[in-house]
Amino acid sequence: xxxxxxxxxxxxxxxxxxxxxxxxxxxxxxxxxxxxxxxxxxxxxxxxxxxxxxxxxxxxxxxxxxxxxxxxxxxxxxxxxxxxxxxxxxxxxxxxxxxxxxxxxxxxxxxxxxxxxxxxxxxxxxxxxxxxxxxxxxxxxxxxxxxxxxxxxxxxxxxxxxxxxxxxxxxxxxxxxxxxxxxxxxxxxxxxxxxxxxxxxxxxxxxxxxxxxxxxxxxxxxxxxxxxxxxxxxxxxxxxxxxxxxxxxxxxxxxxxxxxxxxxxxxxxxxxxxxxxxxxxxxxxxxxxxxxxxxxxxxxxxxxxxxxxxxxxxxxxxxxxxxxxxxxxxxxxxxxxxxxxxxxxxxxxxxx
Amino acid sequence: xxxxxxxxxxxxxxxxxxxxxxxxxxxxxxxxxxxxxxxxxxxxxxxxxxxxxxxxxxxxxxxxxxxxxxxxxxxxxxxxxxxxxxxxxxxxxxxxxxxxxxxxxxxxxxxxxxxxxxxxxxxxxxxxxxxxxxxxxxxxxxxxxxxxxxxxxxxxxxxxxxxxxxxxxxxxxxxxxxxxxxxxxxxxxxxxxxxxxxxxxxxxxxxxxxxxxxxxxxxxxxxxxxxxxxxxxxxxxxxxxxxxxxxxxxxxxxxxxxxxxxxxxx
Numbered sequence: 001x002x003x004x005x006x007x008x009x010x011x012x013x014x015x016x017x018x019x020x021x022x023x024x025x026x027x028x029x030x031x032x033x034x035x036x037x038x039x040x041x042x043x044x045x046x047x048x049x050x051x052x053x054x055x056x057x058x059x060x061x062x063x064x065x066x067x068x069x070x071x072x073x074x075x076x077x078x079x080x081x082x083x084x085x086x087x088x089x090x091x092x093x094x095x096x097x098x099x100x101x102x103x104x105x106x107x108x109x110x111x112x113x114x115x116x117x118x119x120x121x122x123x124x125x126x127x128x129x130x131x132x133x134x135x136x137x138x139x140x141x142x143x144x145x146x147x148x149x150x151x152x153x154x155x156x157x158x159x160x161x162x163x164x165x166x167x168x169x170x171x172x173x174x175x176x177x178x179x180x181x182x183x184x185x186x187x188x189x190x191x192x193x194x195x196x197x198x199x200x201x202x203x204x205x206x207x208x209x210x211x212x213x214x215x216x217x218x219x220x221x222x223x224x225x226x227x228x229x230x231x232x233x234x235x236x237x238x239x240x241x242x243x244x245x246x247x248x249x250x251x252x253x254x255x256x257x258x259x260x261x262x263x264x265x266x267x268x269x270x271x272x273x274x275x276x277x278x279x280x281x282x283x284x285x286x287x288x289x290x291x292x293x294x295x296x297x298x299x300x301x302x303x304x305x306x307x308x309x310x311x312x313x314x315x316x317x318x319x320x321x322x323x324x325x326x327x328x329x330x331x332x333x334x335x336x337x338x339x340x341x342x343x344x345x346x347x348x349x350x351x352x
Numbered sequence: 353x354x355x356x357x358x359x360x361x362x363x364x365x366x367x368x369x370x371x372x373x374x375x376x377x378x379x380x381x382x383x384x385x386x387x388x389x390x391x392x393x394x395x396x397x398x399x400x401x402x403x404x405x406x407x408x409x410x411x412x413x414x415x416x417x418x419x420x421x422x423x424x425x426x427x428x429x430x431x432x433x434x435x436x437x438x439x440x441x442x443x444x445x446x447x448x449x450x451x452x453x454x455x456x457x458x459x460x461x462x463x464x465x466x467x468x469x470x471x472x473x474x475x476x477x478x479x480x481x482x483x484x485x486x487x488x489x490x491x492x493x494x495x496x497x498x499x500x501x502x503x504x505x506x507x508x509x510x511x512x513x514x515x516x517x518x519x520x521x522x523x524x525x526x527x528x529x530x531x532x533x534x535x536x537x538x539x540x541x542x543x544x545x546x547x548x549x550x551x552x553x554x555x556x557x558x559x560x561x562x563x564x565x566x567x568x569x570x571x572x573x574x575x576x577x578x579x580x581x582x583x584x585x586x587x588x589x590x591x592x593x594x595x596x597x598x599x600x601x602x603x604x605x606x607x608x609x610x611x612x613x614x615x616x617x618x
Contacts, residue, residue: 008463097441098441099441156366227461228460228461230461231455231458231460234448234452234455235452235455237440237441237442237444237452238438238440238452239438239439241404241435242435242438244404244424245402245404245428245431245432245433246428246452246453246455246456246508247423247424247425247426247427247428247429247455247456248424248425248455249423249424249425250424287442287443291443291444291445291448292442292443292444292448293444293448
């Protein structure tokens with residue numbers, strides 16, 4: 001039984017490695033684009049910003065502007081979206097004990113899509129720290145739908161997980177249908193078809209620090225609080241009854257975990273629309289490599305999700321430059337084969 | 353100390369009364385088998401005793417403290433439950449599963465202390481599953497899984513162990529093996545044990561006191577020799593059986609009879 005004492009050392013090792021890879025991905029992603037900037041310059045620029053270092057400035061001032069004003073906000077936004085979706089995926093898969101669970105499973109995608117299209121339709125213009133109506137309505141739509149699904153599934157003092165999955169599926173279908181209905185009947189919306197499609201396929205639409213600074217506390221806070229529920233999620237692997245036998249206050253912690261997952265998802269949707277696959281596949285891939293213990297799975301998935309999306313977003317904007325691909329298309333194109341490979345190779349089999 | 357008192361408990365689901373004024377007092381260190389046909393309320397009674405279900409009327413006291421005054425976490429430090437089987441959707445190792453038993457003791461974000469590790473080592477040793485520690489739980493046989501779940505329950509360091517038909521899915525070898533383990537826990541650790549059982553003979557062989565439920569009420573309560581009679585089985589299970597002495601042990605033995613057998617009493 002030596003494994004127990006190794007566990008926390010393994011956790012720090014995994015986190016350190018993934019942090020290093022994430023840092024590398026961020027530097028690489030900020031460097032590539034219409035103007036290529038050497039990674040070394042970027043590292044020096046960043047270190048100079050800390051005021052601890054004073055490397056001689058060997059790069060044009062314009063490059064510093066490109067890095068700090070244009071590329072880094074977007075890369076940071078991508079990292080936040082990836083981390084949020086992967087964490088939400090772990091939370092939903094763990095709580096619902098369902099391999100097909102992703103951040104959108106209990107209605108967030110339908111709610112966000114409907115909210116976003118509604119916002120495009122209404123002649124209303126509100127802005128909040130650099131967020132327009134569309135992301136705000138998507139955020140609200142996602143959260144309101146989850147609230148609705150939760151209450152629809154409720155039976156007395158309990159909210160059975162199966163009812164919640166079914167209610168989520170029904171609400172998603174209903175709202176997506178409502179969205180298509182709007183799309184078909186409204187001519188003004190048809191003119192914005194491209195914008196609707198961009199939202200549905202997902203793309204990191206961050207162009208200044210304002211949006212990042214609003215979403216970052218939500219995402220980072222959500223992830224940190226999620227880490228405190230790792231044990232609860234482990235216990236939930238035994239089912240609700242099993243978790244109760246292990247001293248988990250099932251209904252209370254179910255609500256907390258659902259709320260955390262939904263908030264993380266809504267925050268991500270706000271920055272990027274409905275990016276698929278990251279939240280489904282990252283937790284599976286990490287679980288296949290590192291095992292199902294949520295104390296390791298949660299932080300590792302958050303970091304892996306960030307790495308995945310930063311890389312995917314880099315490819316999305318550089319592969320066919322100057323045309324930008326929807327990042328959701330890339331996450332599926334890259335993610336699916338990697339996932340299939342892991343599934344075939346691993347000895348930690350799935351038995352649902 | 354850890355006596356369990358199920359005091360005038362009634363419980364109903366939305367569609368009807370399941371427990372009717374059940375009053376049961378179980379002394380510390382007792383080993384009680386719970387018998388009764390399907391739907392007689394055995395599982396509900398165990399859930400009420402574990403604190404997972406709150407009774408509509410009456411209360412459950414553990415060592416003199418009413419469970420309703422304890423949090424789930426506090427209750428789980430005293431009561432462990434072994435169900436028929438656990439289904440794990442993810443590939444946990446045996447070691448990880450046993451470690452889950454420490455959940456009620458662990459603080460948020462903290463890693464296991466030496467006492468947690470000690471409890472896990474003890475549980476693994478006692479149940480004899482050292483050789484399985486690194487294996488995947490889902491790859492084990494039914495008998496091995498139940499031993500692992502026993503180890504998990506044991507890692508909870510409970511005073512009361514509740515088992516809900518723990519042998520239902522096992523072959524005879526693993527049934528006997530599991531009940532020997534339960535008996536050893538009861539004998540060597542002084543653990544109070546209450547187990548719902550389907551197999552009347554195994555119950556007679558391994559439990560000193562049998563409580564029989566019929567339609568949610570206690571029908572009989574006493575040592576196997578006094579409780580297990582032809583008349584009781586007829587009344588509770590609506591089945592004709594032969595009951596005689598066990599050929600080896602000093603307990604009653606129940607033999608089933610074919611319903612078309614001309615020798616069988618009407």
